[in-house]
Amino acid sequence: MVFCCLITSFIMVKFINPPHPLGIKPFGNAFLACSNSRYNLGALASLSDELLLEICGFFSLTHLLHFGSLSKACYAFGSAEELWKNLVVRKAQSDCIWRGSWRKTALNMTDAEVAHIHIDNFYSDILYRPYMNAFIDLSGLPRDDTIPRLSNLSQDEFSTKWSNQPFILTEVVPKWSASHWDIDYLLEKHGDHIFRAECVDWKLRTYIDYLRNNQDESPLYLFDKGFVEKEGGTLGDDYQSPYEVFGRDYFEILGADRPDYRWLIIGPARSGSTFHKDPNGTSAWNAVITGAKFWIMFPPNQTPPGVFVTPDEAEVTSPSSIAEWVSGFLPEARRTGCLEGVCHAGEILHVPSGWWHLVVNLSESIAITQNFVPEAHLPKVLSFLKNKPDQISGFKDCKDAYEEFEKQLEHNFPEELARAKGKITASRGPKKHKWNQLRASETSMSFSFGFADE
Numbered sequence: 001m002v003f004c005c006l007i008t009s010f011i012m013v014k015f016i017n018p019p020h021p022l023g024i025k026p027f028g029n030a031f032l033a034c035s036n037s038r039y040n041l042g043a044l045a046s047l048s049d050e051l052l053l054e055i056c057g058f059f060s061l062t063h064l065l066h067f068g069s070l071s072k073a074c075y076a077f078g079s080a081e082e083l084w085k086n087l088v089v090r091k092a093q094s095d096c097i098w099r100g101s102w103r104k105t106a107l108n109m110t111d112a113e114v115a116h117i118h119i120d121n122f123y124s125d126i127l128y129r130p131y132m133n134a135f136i137d138l139s140g141l142p143r144d145d146t147i148p149r150l151s152n153l154s155q156d157e158f159s160t161k162w163s164n165q166p167f168i169l170t171e172v173v174p175k176w177s178a179s180h181w182d183i184d185y186l187l188e189k190h191g192d193h194i195f196r197a198e199c200v201d202w203k204l205r206t207y208i209d210y211l212r213n214n215q216d217e218s219p220l221y222l223f224d225k226g227f228v229e230k231e232g233g234t235l236g237d238d239y240q241s242p243y244e245v246f247g248r249d250y251f252e253i254l255g256a257d258r259p260d261y262r263w264l265i266i267g268p269a270r271s272g273s274t275f276h277k278d279p280n281g282t283s284a285w286n287a288v289i290t291g292a293k294f295w296i297m298f299p300p301n302q303t304p305p306g307v308f309v310t311p312d313e314a315e316v317t318s319p320s321s322i323a324e325w326v327s328g329f330l331p332e333a334r335r336t337g338c339l340e341g342v343c344h345a346g347e348i349l350h351v352p353s354g355w356w357h358l359v360v361n362l363s364e365s366i367a368i369t370q371n372f373v374p375e376a377h378l379p380k381v382l383s384f385l386k387n388k389p390d391q392i393s394g395f396k397d398c399k400d401a402y403e404e405f406e407k408q409l410e411h412n413f414p415e416e417l418a419r420a421k422g423k424i425t426a427s428r429g430p431k432k433h434k435w436n437q438l439r440a441s442e443t444s445m446s447f448s449f450g451f452a453d454e
């Protein structure tokens with residue numbers, strides 16, 4: 001596979017390149033090949049691979065099956081897993097049985113029923129790449145831990161020194177009994193209960209079958225915000241206000257009206273979260289119960305390489321998968337100075353308000369994350385709720401989140417509210433004429449018009 005290098009040569013991260021199960025090769029190989037089975041597509045051969053896949057995306061299950069039986073080249077397109085995934089997701093069955101691939105699941109096929117077809121001389125990056133990305137070698141990712149690792153921290157140290165810094169707490173034992181959770185325990189308690197994993201609501205049992213047997217480039221990630229209240233209630237019993245280090249969470253005063261704030265997270269190796277900032281200006285802790293997570297973090301004002309954001313940060317665009325970002329941009333991220341580290345089972349990572357983060361599970365993992373508002377970030381959260389109402393998320397019925405939060409703070413914590421408002425005003429500084437603003441930024445005078453990452 002000499003010309004694999006055409007698409008993989010610029011990739012610094014190691015991939016174990018197994019042959020594609022249908023024999024599809026990276027496009028570069030076509031330049032030295034004597035024949036190309038793409039021409040079996042007939043008139044369709046003039047369309048780009050992207051367009052062909054797009055068209056196949058409109059087919060029903062039966063039409064996709066028929067299209068795939070027209071020729072080997074049609075079979076190559078008609079077997080693309082993303083097409084079958086869409087069909088399964090559209091059907092939205094909570095009692096779906098995972099069969100090891102999206103195609104087999106959609107067609108409810110066992111391995112014995114699958115035809116073994118080999119397509120010679122077929123070259124396509126768009127069909128080969130997702131398969132290659134599923135074989136990223138994660139063990140080569142972690143380098144030096146640049147996220148500080150602290151064995152312990154007092155509430156006071158957190159609020160005075162660390163509320164703006166990522167860190168990993170290594171020895172703080174949470175006040176919960178979730179530390180004994182593992183997949184078998186969760187299956188026993190909740191195997192037949194429905195959990196949310198991105199675009200599907202599946203029985204936990206089905207999700208675990210998927211987790212243990214899939215070759216997706218970006219495996220579905222179980223991210224369930226209702227785990228504490230889940231029927232049977234045992235997860236809720238195990239989960240009592242876990243960490244003192246982070247102090248008071250000011251969103252607690254919103255009671256049942258607070259936005260979504262805690263999630264059970266389960267995923268296989270390779271699953272994870274692409275670059276984002278946490279919602280509503282909140283901070284978060286993320287506690288790993290089993291497995292290990294690799295974190296890359298950037299401060300609020302430093303947009304990660306390969307990530308594009310609109311000026312108001314309402315829209316974030318980044319490569320389609322974590323493997324794609326890692327292979328294309330990790331070296332540059334390291335050059336520009338990201339923070340990185342591995343959070344192991346029993347450890348908790350702190351995500352300060354506004355920090356960019358990308359997370360990838362190095363192995364099958366269970367974690368819990370909770371978002372909170374420490375006093376140090378009250379000004380940021382208030383500013384966010386006031387200035388970005390269109391980006392507020394996770395509130396249920398609250399009409400004006402800012403007004404409600406301000407009212408509750410006024411009632412319960414008037415001094416903290418006054419201090420926060422004072423900081424917001426101070427950070428805006430005196431109003432300046434546009435010309436003076438421009439001069440100030442040109443001469444690098446320290447002058448800010450709002451919170452740095454707003």
Ligand SMILES: O=C(O)CCC(=O)C(=O)O
Pocket residue numbers: 265272273278284285286293351357359360367369370
């Ligand atoms: O565990 C993960 O994938 C990351 C979740 C996350 O983004 C967070 O805890 O803020």
Ligand SMILES: [Fe+2]
Pocket residue numbers: 273276277278284351357
């Ligand atoms: Fe996050």
